[in-house]
Amino acid sequence: MSDIRVRFAPSPTGYLHVGGARTALFNWLLARKQGGTFILRIEDTDVERSTQESVDAILQGMEWLGLDWDEGPFYQSDCFPLYKEHVQKLLDAGKAYKCYCSSEILDTKREQAMKDGRKPKYDGTCRDRTDQPADAPYVVRFRAPQGGVTSFDDLIKGTITFPNDELDDLIIQRTDGTPTYNFCVVIDDAIMRITTVIRGDDHVNNTPRQVQLYEAFGFPVPQFAHVPMILGDDKTRLSKRHGATSVIAYRDMGFLPEALMNYLVRLGWSNGDDEIFSRAEMIAKFDIGNVGRSASVFNTDKLLWLNAHYIKNGDPQRLAELLVPFLVERGIDPAAGGPLLAGVVKTLQERARTMLEMADGALFYYKAPESYDEAGMAKFEKAHLQAVYGAAAEKLTEATATTSPEFDAIFKDLCTENSWKMPQVGQPIRLALSGVMQAPGIGEIVVALGKEETVRRIRKALEAVSV
RNA sequence: GUCCCCUUCGUCUAGCCCGGCCCAGGACACCGCCCUUUCACGGCGGCGACACCGGUUCAAAUCCGGUAGGGGACGCCA
Numbered sequence: 264m265s266d267i268r269v270r271f272a273p274s275p276t277g278y279l280h281v282g283g284a285r286t287a288l289f290n291w292l293l294a295r296k297q298g299g300t301f302i303l304r305i306e307d308t309d310v311e312r313s314t315q316e317s318v319d320a321i322l323q324g325m326e327w328l329g330l331d332w333d334e335g336p337f338y339q340s341d342c343f344p345l346y347k348e349h350v351q352k353l354l355d356a357g358k359a360y361k362c363y364c365s366s367e368i369l370d371t372k373r374e375q376a377m378k379d380g381r382k383p384k385y386d387g388t389c390r391d392r393t394d395q396p397a398d399a400p401y402v403v404r405f406r407a408p409q410g411g412v413t414s415f416d417d418l419i420k421g422t423i424t425f426p427n428d429e430l431d432d433l434i435i436q437r438t439d440g441t442p443t444y445n446f447c448v449v450i451d452d453a454i455m456r457i458t459t460v461i462r463g464d465d466h467v468n469n470t471p472r473q474v475q476l477y478e479a480f481g482f483p484v485p486q487f488a489h490v491p492m493i494l495g496d497d498k499t500r501l502s503k504r505h506g507a508t509s510v511i512a513y514r515d516m517g518f519l520p521e522a523l524m525n526y527l528v529r530l531g532w533s534n535g536d537d538e539i540f541s542r543a544e545m546i547a548k549f550d551i552g553n554v555g556r557s558a559s560v561f562n563t564d565k566l567l568w569l570n571a572h573y574i575k576n577g578d579p580q581r582l583a584e585l586l587v588p589f590l591v592e593r594g595i596d597p598a599a600g601g602p603l604l605a606g607v608v609k610t611l612q613e614r615a616r617t618m619l620e621m622a623d624g625a626l627f628y629y630k631a632p633e634s635y636d637e638a639g640m641a642k643f644e645k646a647h648l649q650a651v652y653g654a655a656a657e658k659l660t661e662a663t664a665t666t667s668p669e670f671d672a673i674f675k676d677l678c679t680e681n682s683w684k685m686p687q688v689g690q691p692i693r694l695a696l697s698g699v700m701q702a703p704g705i706g707e708i709v710v711a712l713g714k715e716e717t718v719r720r721i722r723k724a725l726e727a728v729s730v
Numbered sequence: 731g732u733c734c735c736c737u738u739c740g741u742c743u744a745g746c747c748c749g750g751c752c753c754a755g756g757a758c759a760c761c762g763c764c765c766u767u768u769c770a771c772g773g774c775g776g777c778g779a780c781a782c783c784g785g786u787u788c789a790a791a792u793c794c795g796g797u798a799g800g801g802g803a804c805g806c807c808a
Contacts, residue, residue, distance in 0.1 A: 272808090273808090274807080274808045276807085276808075306808060307808095308807090308808080309807055309808065311807090312807070312808085362806095366805090366806060369805090369806085370805090373804085373805085376731090376732095376804095377731065377732095377804090378731085379731080380731035380732075381731070381732070382731075382732040382733065382804065383731095383732085383804060384732095384804075402806055420734095420735070420736090423734070423735080424734095425733075425734070426733080429732080429733055429734090429804090430733095431804090434805085434806055436806085437806040438806060439806080441806085443805090443806070443807085443808090444807070444808045445808090447808095448808090463802095464734095464735070464736095464801095464802070465801095465802055465803070465808095466802095466803090466808090467734060467735070467802080467803080468733080468734060468735095468802075468803040468804070469803080469808090471734095489735090491735090491736080491801090492801075492802075494801085496740095496741085498800075498801085499800095499801085500801080500802085526742095529742065529743080529757090530742070531742090531743095532743095533742080533743055533744070535744065535756085536743085536744065536755075536756040536757075537756090537757095538742095538743095538756080538757055538758090555742095555743080556735080556736060556737095557735090557736050557737065557800095557801090558735095558736075558800090558801065558802090559741085559742065559743090560740095560741060560742075561741095561742095562741050562742065562758070562759085564741080564758055564759055565741075565742065565757080565758045565759080566758095567758090568757085568758055568759085569758090571771095575771075612771095613770060613771045613772095614769065614770045614771080615770090624769095639768090674767085678767095684767085685766095685767040686767050686768080687767085688767070689767030689768070690767065690768065692767090693767080693768060693769095694768095699768090699769090700768055700769075701768055701769035701770080702768070702769070703768095703769085703770085704767085704768085704769095705767070705768090
């Protein structure tokens with residue numbers, strides 16, 4: 264048991280997207296590997312944009328992935344008094360000051376600076392102001408050190424140094440008295456005794472300010488690890504316009520949580536040439552130091568490949584349970600009759616890349632074909648089809664045909680007795696049973712369907728070709 | 731614009747810290763062949779990259795410098 268403490272701190276302004284999920288995963292992995300503590304904290308200081316729905320969506324996403332936390336969820340909105348108290352401390356120590364500049368003035372100054380090609384930063388108007396306008400609204404700003412540099416060692420990117428003159432006096436408390444993000448993270452991470460801050464690298468620019476805040480309070484500065492972003496296929500920041508980014512959307516598209524986890528862990532991190540990682544393996548092998556420094560592109564093809572792998576090797580019983588909602592969506596209730604779902608799943612495991620594909624492939628088991636693939640039927644003479652169906656129906660009726668070897672024997676007999684070639688028998692039967700040309704092995708289908716239903720479908724096909 | 735970061739096959743990456751084993755390895759995708767009663771699975775093979783320029787060195791993907799390109803940040807959002 265180590266005393267490493269990490270946290271995942273999403274802001275509840277939307278669902279859990281894959282980028283956030285990966286950040287959560289890396290935190291979780293580090294905690295689990297080292298026997299540390301993984302804390303979930305909801306950063307909802309922006310009351311305007313935070314919603315309960317988002318909180319629920321985030322928790323749902325984490326639960327689906329199996330990212331369990333040890334403490335929390337804590338809500339920053341519950342801690343306002345604590346932040347206030349710390350703002351006051353800084354004020355009392357002269358390390359923060361009240362600023363009466365209106366946001367309008369600030370905005371115009373910022374625009375002007377951008378236009379002039381200067382870095383837009385607070386000009387320090389109120390930094391040394393001595394008068395205290397009585398009722399004027401104000402924000403509280405941190406009195407950032409001037410001159411010199413602030414640097415920190417990043418576990419992933421190495422040492423990063425910022426000239427202090429690039430940093431301005433950031434607002435730590437808004438006009439309405441609420442604290443701002445950069446201030447809250449520091450207080451929270453310090454109070455929760457976070458030892459390692461793992462977050463997206465869009466935060467590196469915030470880090471020096473936070474370090475200064477830690478130092479102003481005399482808090483120990485945690486270690487930082489900034490993980491690179493996940494990009495869309497056009498190499499820009501992943502967003503809705505790249506398609507699905509929500510973790511739950513992947514579930515609904517028929518992805519397995521272990522596949523998404525495996526994909527995410529390999530995005531930006533690697534362990535030699537290994538591609539497949541079980542939970543236990545990723546925990547055992549994960550090393551934050553092996554995380555790459557550059558952004559990576561989200562590639563659905565590879566995710567699909569991993570998903571296929573986990574479907575192929577999954578437990579049929581569990582897959583069957585996961586498949587039910589997809590079937591119900593297609594108007595089929597496997598519990599209402601028809602072949603045993605786990606048996607159906609077995610015939611589809613090597614063919615489906617997603618549960619959605621599997622559901623589509625499973626439809627014919629529960630709904631006898633009403634029509635037959637025309638191109639497929641057209642390959643055979645009508646008389647041949649009639650002969651095959653007639654002979655097959657007769658032979659199967661006599662047989663037990665409840666196992667695959669049994670069916671194979673019948674199948675072979677049909678071929679030899681009539682001197683037919685395998686495809687001449689196989690394809691017509693496949694058509695009769697599934698209606699389509701691409702389906703699982705006929706033996707598998709027959710076993711799943713059972714003798715009676717098989718015979719029924721062949722007779723139905725016989726009728727169809729006899730009119 | 732300013733600051734910070736990044737740069738190996740189309741994509742994910744190994745190798746880089748500790749130069750030679752790398753005319754750069756694996757995986758996905760793609761192409762071909764084999765297996766096969768369909769589709770898939772699987773097997774085998776192919777295509778394909780060290781951003782660029784200079785320097786250091788007997789030797790550089792690996793070290794140093796510069797250039798270019800990309801991303802991020804610059805908010806009383808997080």
